[in-house]
Amino acid sequence: xxxxxxxxxxxxxxxxxxxxxxxxxxxxxxxxxxxxxxxxxxxxxxxxxxxxxxxxxxxxxxxxxxxxxxxxxxxxxxxxxxxxxxxxxxxxxxxxxxxxxxxxxxxxxxxxxxxxxxxxxxxxxxxxxxxxxxxxxxxxxxxxxxxxxxxxxxxxxxxxxxxxxxxxxxxxxxxxxxxxxxxxxxxxxxxxxxxxxxxxxxxxx
Amino acid sequence: xxxxxxxxxxxxxxxxxxxxxxxxxxxxxxxxxxxxxxxxxxxxxxxxxxxxxxxxxxxxxxxxxxxxxxxxxxxxxxxxxxxxxxxxxxxxxxxxxxxxxxxxxxxxxxxxxxxxxxxxxxxxxxxxxxxxxxxxxxxxxxxxxxxxxxxxxxxxxxxxxxxxxxxxxxxxxxxxxxxxxxxxxxxxxxxxxxxxxxxxxxxxx
DNA sequence: CTTGCGCTATACCAACCAGTCAACTAATGT
DNA sequence: ACATTAGTTGACTGGTTGGTATAGCGCAAG
Numbered sequence: 170x171x172x173x174x175x176x177x178x179x180x181x182x183x184x185x186x187x188x189x190x191x192x193x194x195x196x197x198x199x200x201x202x203x204x205x206x207x208x209x210x211x212x213x214x215x216x217x218x219x220x221x222x223x224x225x226x227x228x229x230x231x232x233x234x235x236x237x238x239x240x241x242x243x244x245x246x247x248x249x250x251x252x253x254x255x256x257x258x259x260x261x262x263x264x265x266x267x268x269x270x271x272x273x274x275x276x277x278x279x280x281x282x283x284x285x286x287x288x289x290x291x292x293x294x295x296x297x298x299x300x301x302x303x304x305x306x307x308x309x310x311x312x313x314x315x316x317x318x319x320x321x322x323x324x325x326x327x328x329x330x331x332x333x334x335x336x337x338x339x340x341x342x343x344x345x346x347x348x349x350x351x352x353x354x355x356x357x358x359x360x361x362x363x364x365x366x367x368x369x370x371x372x373x374x
Numbered sequence: 375x376x377x378x379x380x381x382x383x384x385x386x387x388x389x390x391x392x393x394x395x396x397x398x399x400x401x402x403x404x405x406x407x408x409x410x411x412x413x414x415x416x417x418x419x420x421x422x423x424x425x426x427x428x429x430x431x432x433x434x435x436x437x438x439x440x441x442x443x444x445x446x447x448x449x450x451x452x453x454x455x456x457x458x459x460x461x462x463x464x465x466x467x468x469x470x471x472x473x474x475x476x477x478x479x480x481x482x483x484x485x486x487x488x489x490x491x492x493x494x495x496x497x498x499x500x501x502x503x504x505x506x507x508x509x510x511x512x513x514x515x516x517x518x519x520x521x522x523x524x525x526x527x528x529x530x531x532x533x534x535x536x537x538x539x540x541x542x543x544x545x546x547x548x549x550x551x552x553x554x555x556x557x558x559x560x561x562x563x564x565x566x567x568x569x570x571x572x573x574x575x576x577x578x579x
Numbered sequence: 580c581t582t583g584c585g586c587t588a589t590a591c592c593a594a595c596c597a598g599t600c601a602a603c604t605a606a607t608g609t
Numbered sequence: 610a611c612a613t614t615a616g617t618t619g620a621c622t623g624g625t626t627g628g629t630a631t632a633g634c635g636c637a638a639g
Contacts, residue, residue, distance in 0.1 A: 174585085174586075176586080176587085190492060191492060191493055192399060192489050192490065192492070192493060193399070194397060194398070194399020194400060194489070195399060195490075195493050197625075197626065197627080198626080198627060198628080199625080199626080199627090207587090208587060208588055208589075209588090209589085209627095209628085209629095210586085210587055210588055210589075210629090210630095210631095211586070211587055211588085212628095213627090213628065213629075214585085214586065214587080215586095218627080218628080219627065219628090270492075272491075272492050273491075273492075274492065275488065275491075279488065279546060279550070280488045280489065282546075282549075282550040283480065283484065283485045283488045283489065283546050283549060283550065284397050284399070284485065284488065284489040285397065285400075286477075286478075286480075286549050286550050286552065287395060287396060287397070287475075287477050287478075287479065287549070288396055288397060288400050293550065293552065296550045297550055297551050297552075300547060300550060300551065327559065327562065327563075328566070330547070330556070331540070331544075331562070331563035331566065331567075333543075333547070334540060334543035334544045334546075334547050334556075334563065335536070335539060335540045335543050335563075335567070336543070337543045337546060337547065338538075338539035338540055338541070338542045338543020338544070338546065339536075339539045339543070341484060341487075341488050341539075341542060341543065341546060342505060342535070342538070342539050342542065344487075344488060344491050344492070345484070345487040345488065345491050345498065345501045345502055345505060346502050346505065347491065347498065347502075351535070351539075354532065354536075357532065357536070358532075358536035358539065358540075358567070361533070361536065361567055361569065362536075362540070362563070362566055362567045364566065364569065379615085379616070381616080381617085402595075402596065402597080403596080403597060403598080404595080404596080404597090412617090413617065413618050413619065414597095414598085414599095414618085414619075415599085415600085415616090415617060415618055415619070415620095416616070416617055416618075417598095418597090418598065418599075419615090419616065419617075420616090423597080423598080424597065424598090
């Protein structure tokens with residue numbers, strides 16, 4: 170169980186941040202190395218290619234994010250609470266990025282996936298995997314909402330995917346219009362899509 | 375009223391196609407020139423910069439697309455017909471691109487907007503303008519659906535935007551998962567988001 | 580001491596990048 | 610016949626790209 174080298178860690182972190190803030194295409198390997206304070210030789214010792222690094226950075230980001238997602242989607246909370254906390258998490262994260270970078274960054278997986286899906290199959294697959302992971306949370310949430318009689322649904326998997334499409338669509342529009350307000354209204358549309366009356370939601374235990 | 379030069383036209387067409395198929399970052403000015411059969415000098419005679427060309431190509435694309443949109447969203451058709459035709463148009467266009475390019479391309483404005491919104495303000499603004507244009511159609515549709523008593527809505531502008539977020543989100547996911555099926559199911563989610571019972575929809579005149 | 584190994588440092592590459600330029604052609608106006 | 614203008618050409622620039630080659634470092638085991 171060898172532990173990961175310091176440079177690898179710094180490269181992953183720098184790459185994630187820079188690619189998220191700009192785009193894959195506009196960030197060079199040299200940029201990443203400089204930011205990480207690592208030499209190019211070390212870069213290509215740690216990663217086969219730029220696109221390999223991107224994939225690894227995505228995986229790393231997910232590893233850090235998963236615990237928070239597990240907490241939010243824990244069956245310990247009522248489905249409405251989960252839904253609310255989920256929306257709040259997205260809003261909080263986006264606002265925080267907006268403050269640090271002075272602009273809306275949206276969802277990193279979607280931005281890069283959207284940029285490179287037709288260009289780089291490994292990156293496309295990684296972005297697809299990320300979608301699937303998040304959709305799993307949505308799916309169990311949708312089932313629990315249905316079980317609680319809060320929504321009507323024939324195909325929970327499809328509704329989960331629809332929910333995901335909506336959420337990522339909102340994030341993308343917020344990025345394109347560079348406006349936090351659009352994420353702030355996230356919950357309204359989520360409720361409408363699921364078919365939950367707002368009153369019920371706010372009156373949740 | 376001087377007519378536009380042939381090279382300019384060819385450049386706009388080539389640029390739109392290549393950037394849509396790949397991405398802004400992965401298509402070079404030389405690539406576009408080669409494809410358009412135009413020399414580099416002529417490129418920079420016609421356009422100030424690569425990013426200027428992209429903006430112009432978007433505008434050109436819209437000019438070609440608008441008449442079809444006007445037809446589909448014409449008040450001559452019932453709101454449900456409009457909605458249905460709109461979904462069908464998206465599905466048809468995406469399938470056609472899928473056939474020609476062998477992969478899902480999604481929405482060009484969103485892909486490029488998502489790629490470059492944090493990098494190039496002119497492109498961001500153009501992508502934003504495109505969103506607004508489409509949302510206008512959604513807005514009048516939503517109002518007419520409400521007027522016909524088919525949906526309940528407090529803020530039509532917001533619902534129109536939610537609809538747009540959903541549609542673009544679906545297109546993005548279809549691109550990332552490289553799967554036409556996800557666009558084919560577009561209408562189902564649209565109906566759910568609007569709150570229209572499917573039976574009513576299929577039974578529309 | 581020395582061998583071996585994980586990692587780093589630096590120099591280097593050919594290809595490519597966006598953008599420039601002065602010379603050129605062709606058509607039009609006088 | 611000449612001047613003006615609009616558009617074209619392709620070589621050129623200076624910098625950047627992703628990726629490589631290789632020598633060297635520090636350190637731990639033999």
